[in-house]
Amino acid sequence: MNGEHDAPRRQRLTRAEAKARTRTLLLDAAARIFARKGFTGASVEEIAEAAGFSTGALYSNFNSKEALFLELLSDRQNDRIAEAARALDSHEAGSGEAAAELGRLLIDVADKDIDFAPLQAEFWLYAVRNPQALETMAAKLREPRRALEQVISTSLAERGAPEGVPAETVATVVAALFQGLVRLRRLDPSSVSEELFAQALTWLFAGIDAAGTPTGAEDD
Amino acid sequence: MNGEHDAPRRQRLTRAEAKARTRTLLLDAAARIFARKGFTGASVEEIAEAAGFSTGALYSNFNSKEALFLELLSDRQNDRIAEAARALDSHEAGSGEAAAELGRLLIDVADKDIDFAPLQAEFWLYAVRNPQALETMAAKLREPRRALEQVISTSLAERGAPEGVPAETVATVVAALFQGLVRLRRLDPSSVSEELFAQALTWLFAGIDAAGTPTGAEDD
DNA sequence: GTCTATACGTAGATAGAC
DNA sequence: GTCTATCTACGTATAGAC
Numbered sequence A, B: 001m002n003g004e005h006d007a008p009r010r011q012r013l014t015r016a017e018a019k020a021r022t023r024t025l026l027l028d029a030a031a032r033i034f035a036r037k038g039f040t041g042a043s044v045e046e047i048a049e050a051a052g053f054s055t056g057a058l059y060s061n062f063n064s065k066e067a068l069f070l071e072l073l074s075d076r077q078n079d080r081i082a083e084a085a086r087a088l089d090s091h092e093a094g095s096g097e098a099a100a101e102l103g104r105l106l107i108d109v110a111d112k113d114i115d116f117a118p119l120q121a122e123f124w125l126y127a128v129r130n131p132q133a134l135e136t137m138a139a140k141l142r143e144p145r146r147a148l149e150q151v152i153s154t155s156l157a158e159r160g161a162p163e164g165v166p167a168e169t170v171a172t173v174v175a176a177l178f179q180g181l182v183r184l185r186r187l188d189p190s191s192v193s194e195e196l197f198a199q200a201l202t203w204l205f206a207g208i209d210a211a212g213t214p215t216g217a218e219d220d
Numbered sequence C: 001g002t003c004t005a006t007a008c009g010t011a012g013a014t015a016g017a018c
Numbered sequence D: 001g002t003c004t005a006t007c008t009a010c011g012t013a014t015a016g017a018c
Helices: A015-037 A044-051 A055-061 A065-075 A078-090 A096-112 A116-129 A131-159 A167-187 A196-212 B015-037 B044-051 B055-061 B065-075 B078-090 B096-112 B116-129 B131-159 B167-187 B196-212
Strands: none
Touching: A015 A044, A015 A055, A015 A065, A015 A116, A044 A055, A044 A065, A065 A116, A065 A131, A078 A096, A078 A131, A096 A116, A096 A167, A096 A196, A116 A131, A116 A167, A116 B116, A116 B167, A131 A167, A131 A196, A131 B167, A167 A196, A167 B116, A167 B131, A167 B167, A167 B196, A196 B167, A196 B196, B015 B044, B015 B055, B015 B065, B015 B116, B044 B055, B044 B065, B065 B116, B065 B131, B078 B096, B078 B131, B096 B116, B096 B167, B096 B196, B116 B131, B116 B167, B131 B167, B131 B196, B167 B196
């Protein structure tokens, strides 16, 4: 009855597209459930049901629970980080505006996207426990990291900071601060105000300027 | 033969002491295994065996796997953090020495005590997922946090920073930075050099000074 | 107080129907 | 390609011996 190489494609949704949609839905559900229950704590049945499918459908799209998790680790974790890079790109790092923008992003990540930080933590733990995944994760962080470095590098030059201050180092500090503050805010929101990240960045860049010109002398 | 209220105490190891020792050994093993496999990933049998006991002995000392984990969360997590507070106490925060000392501590935590950061991550995830444990965890972090605040407060006063800079805020920034850098170093050691934390602290405090006295004016 | 043996539930993964 | 049913293994927790 239903020939398979001739008939289908009735509503612009080919078989391949339908499968791709299923995959996407499963990945979305997996991100939520993994974030809420952890890699080992989450069950494949739970994930499949949350996506509206059965475990059979899940295994038809992914070889194993681990493969599903690793695909998230490779493909999904950049979403928010890329957003941060964009937020930085529209202003200059070190300026009050960029700091304020990043501050807002921090609050968003910590408060609105409640699954983000726990999922990142799961990724980090998995990477730390599985050396082969460690390189994958480090690689995935490199791209947005370079974007951050680039913006910081530009900003440092504009501020007249000396060449003794590599943008790479500053980018690391900013990234670490961001992560750390997001996690602290989840534990105790009152300890990490909405303006704190912006404030810290302001201090940091002022300190870099001061370190470049300790007593007020400039030029190199 | 062996009367129980009269005879024992032959090698200075009473029954109560023996049990306490068992508990300690189980807790030590639990810390290791939970750090390496995660809360859900670790099995009680694994933990018991690592401590040299059986699951029966474990359940004779703890009501459940969760109770064991919660005891670690409540009692053990302060070890390293208290150490940080002590490191700060011997110098003044903001001084080059204190910064260097903390920098060494960071490297120690990141490289030597390989179970510390993953265990903290497990605690954090558990707290984020279990609101009732969240308060427990936040409370446990408060004590060393106050110590950090105290030292920073003193240091700020010495440096002539204005009252507009609360030590509480600075302490949060320092703590977040520490956590964030430890985790980044585990992913990519080359991105977080041994001197980076000290460097970041130096910048931070210089920036605070500069913010207090923007163009070079002092006095209050 | 600790061990051995086990009950009971649940989870990852597969097989075969549709 | 997805679902239902199931196989198998493992993990928590308990019971009873020593």
